[in-house]
Amino acid sequence: MYSVEDVMTFVSQEDVRFIRLTFFDIFGRQKNISILPDQLERAFGKGIAVDAFAVPGFENEIHGDLYLKPDPSTFTILPWRSVDGSVVLMICSLVYPDGRPFEKDLRMQLKEAVQDACALGISLRMSTEFEFYLFRNDEKGNPTSIPLDTGGYLDVSPLDHGENIRREICFTLEEMGLQPQASYHQCGPGQNEVDFHASAPCRAADEASLFKWVVRTVASTNGLRADFTPRPLPDEPGNGLHVNMQVESADFLNPIDEEEAFRHFMA
Template structure:
């Protein structure tokens, strides 16, 4: 694991000129501050102050500032920058002015949930499978809804025009030390998918968050626009982020974990599908419209891959949503199933919420959400607009 001293030595030895300190709002949108190398040691020790009212306007922390401190284990070199002006990136944790963890931070939430995972004698790895669209830009550089190609599921060139873009994305990810697994054209015109290998859940969430930035940056450098929204084209497939969990230890608890997902994911739908377009995606023919499980049918909410019985795949989250929060909620629901020693239901078939209003009502009556999520986080999602 990369340490603080490793980062400081790397910056000095390699002549790094800029350090980007990244962090995420409650919805998983990346923010960043850039500092010079001479400020790095201070950033590790005391952090960098940010105006929290701009990033977390509804939160109830003391004062108007928060402190971000870089996590040295997340250091990556940005390969699209020349080494003459080298730039490294680190993900930051959030603190209040008095040095306490910022309780509404979703990365902190995932860290704490992972402590509960360990207490259950479980060892899990996680991975994300992201779908996104590539659209052309107009003569002024503005995004359009014109797909980059008209290929279909796993098509090849010339129908698939995104192959070179995906290859470039995967090579950049590898240069950054990330681990893409496979890539291919998805079913919608201009729609693509890139999957990751399994890794530690916190690392997997960091990678899933950085992934969107890499995709957007690469698309932009090729004159394109990358769209991660739930359903950018009315009559085409929506985009999701499938969350996979692999049981390294504790496979005997898998059924109780799945039972927890089926029981509690409905209460969590708002956080994983938080826009009006989410409702349209879940209403599509190919989307998982009911909370069910199968090891033979692919299009279900909780899927057990036929060749990997130690893996489960949750297909509820949109591709645009917060990976830290999605990963944490999947684990919270599964752990609750283990805690209650739930049996896997024989006929799990509960429909998804048909509107954001209904999803919000489920949140407001959920004891599990009340017990596990900070009120500021819950209120931020309850305040999302219900109409496009």
């Protein structure tokens, strides 16, 4: 896990040209701003200002700037960029100009929920299973609703045309420090699934959010469109997002029973 000092050292010693600071709006959509390396110290200190009024969902709460404070533990190199002139990424928290946490920061809300669970003696781990369709683009690069293939559940090539795309997605995730567990063809034509290992809730949420970005990027570079919507094709299976939750006692000396832990968790 990277510290502030680790990130500062890496950026100063390697050929890092841009630093992408990412955050998420209240709908979970990824936003970002890029800074140059000479602004990194300021980012870790006061933060980098963004216009909150222009972010959907924030405009009714604040008429001014919010500041992005990067989390060094999320530091990763974007693997689809050239080694010469690297671009790195960090996920950020949102704070007011005086340093107070912004109430609609989803990562902050999740961290507070995890802390509340720990206070009740509950430990949480989460994992995700994403389903998505891959559609072809037309000869002009415009999106269509033509699936990449006609394969079905767990099919292999030549029925499964998405095998190489899923492999590229998984390799890209691994290069970014994310750990996919399995990938395969789902039931619908052109439908795929990638599953993740269980991890701490905040890391699982970060991985899930970045995963969709990686999938869309890899699909686009291969002339395809990735679709995560619930039912892209009306007569075919819909896309699911399965969130698996492991609820355990956090106090090994005075463990609470599973039924009590479950009741606390549901509450």
